[in-house]
Amino acid sequence: MRFELLQPGNFSEALEMKKAYGERARILAGGTDLLVLLKDRKLKAEAVMSLRRIRDLNFIRVEDGKGVRLGALVTHGDAAASPVIQERFPELAEACSQVGAVQMQNMGTVGGNLCNASPAADAAPPLLLMDALLTLASATGERTVPIQDFFLGPRQTVLRADEILKEIFIPEVPGRRGATYLKLGRRQAMEIAIVGVGVAIRLNGSDQQIADCRIAMGSVAPIPLRARRGEQVLRSQTIKDELIEEAAEVAAEEASPISDVRASRGYRLDMIRVLCRRAAREALARAQLKKREGSK
Amino acid sequence: MKIPVTLRVNGESYDLMIAPYRTLLDVLREEIHLTGSKKGCDVGDCGACTVLLDGKPVNACLVVAATADRSEITTIEGLAQDGNLHPLQQAFVKEGAVQCGFCTSGILMSLKALFDRNSSPSVDEIKSAIAGNLCRCTGYTKIFKAVESVIQSS
Numbered sequence: 001m002r003f004e005l006l007q008p009g010n011f012s013e014a015l016e017m018k019k020a021y022g023e024r025a026r027i028l029a030g031g032t033d034l035l036v037l038l039k040d041r042k043l044k045a046e047a048v049m050s051l052r053r054i055r056d057l058n059f060i061r062v063e064d065g066k067g068v069r070l071g072a073l074v075t076h077g078d079a080a081a082s083p084v085i086q087e088r089f090p091e092l093a094e095a096c097s098q099v100g101a102v103q104m105q106n107m108g109t110v111g112g113n114l115c116n117a118s119p120a121a122d123a124a125p126p127l128l129l130m131d132a133l134l135t136l137a138s139a140t141g142e143r144t145v146p147i148q149d150f151f152l153g154p155r156q157t158v159l160r161a162d163e164i165l166k167e168i169f170i171p172e173v174p175g176r177r178g179a180t181y182l183k184l185g186r187r188q189a190m191e192i193a194i195v196g197v198g199v200a201i202r203l204n205g206s207d208q209q210i211a212d213c214r215i216a217m218g219s220v221a222p223i224p225l226r227a228r229r230g231e232q233v234l235r236s237q238t239i240k241d242e243l244i245e246e247a248a249e250v251a252a253e254e255a256s257p258i259s260d261v262r263a264s265r266g267y268r269l270d271m272i273r274v275l276c277r278r279a280a281r282e283a284l285a286r287a288q289l290k291k292r293e294g295s296k
Numbered sequence: 297m298k299i300p301v302t303l304r305v306n307g308e309s310y311d312l313m314i315a316p317y318r319t320l321l322d323v324l325r326e327e328i329h330l331t332g333s334k335k336g337c338d339v340g341d342c343g344a345c346t347v348l349l350d351g352k353p354v355n356a357c358l359v360v361a362a363t364a365d366r367s368e369i370t371t372i373e374g375l376a377q378d379g380n381l382h383p384l385q386q387a388f389v390k391e392g393a394v395q396c397g398f399c400t401s402g403i404l405m406s407l408k409a410l411f412d413r414n415s416s417p418s419v420d421e422i423k424s425a426i427a428g429n430l431c432r433c434t435g436y437t438k439i440f441k442a443v444e445s446v447i448q449s450s
Binding site for chain 2: 003005007039101104
């Protein structure tokens, strides 16, 4: 592992450097993925640009009535411990607290998790549920990309060679929303998800009437993805157990898992159904706990 | 080409000339000669290289040394104060919570970080704190006993 080290002191300097180096420079946020890939020679980089000196990229900010904004350097540990994230988007806190172990959570960032674009990225399904918006910046300007359109394939995203992920914005969801992320591994820590499923449910006035349902899955396709047809089964419906079963069946049909060292395709399909049902029931229970008139 | 880097380790400053790609673990062991942090897997799986970066446990094998120049680094060598072992170290000795010893320094650093913010952690919190530290002698029972004894005596 050899490289030139770039350490910009502010974000505009980083963008200028990225413009000059393009693909020759890889971005180092936490390093928990990048350094492993470089050491294993799965990736080559002439230069590595550390964002560590850029202080204004590490924040979790509530924008009243609009949502929550995360800087690109927010670590999994920061997100998991944030009362704002825990209260409004518990599925993201749950996902971040299940990444690797403490050492990884203290270094690895939510933004880096997305940019590495592993199909198993734990932070991806929760952010897909929330329709998070990613701000990609370059020396010539910024653009906002819905997370839905961010991933192209394993380790491939729409990030251009001159761009750096700057922020993640999570729009506020009004009403009684409950959500959870469930990760299946063979053990509780230091694990890459065999299957990860997140479900978010928003209730209408009644405890039994679903206004909206969202399902997102990881490790089941080349990219983390929403199960749009599965969601449709539950959306605008009165809750019935058979509907939850059906939504889980349909979600599994939308997945295209592979067989690898961690699990077979068949096992993954079975586990999508199991996790979908469990996550839907938990999301529902959490939504029902929220006060009927409350907006949070 | 080497670059100048100043690291703060266990309260002392070290002015070094190092290659920009060297990891904190390699620099601690080979330049500063603090060999208590161990190199097991070198890719962040085993936790034997755990040190504290601004009080938080991290894998030193996954930190580019030159990027840690503005942080306070604590290694196992910085755990004892004025010649007295840290209570966790004393408990490990007393309970024999060491078999081959390779994982011990990393486990102690993870536990120190836990105790710094929570002086009476639950068993689950202890397990979660050292989930990233592998002991292949499988000596966990005595490690938990040692930790329990620290909680009880405090």
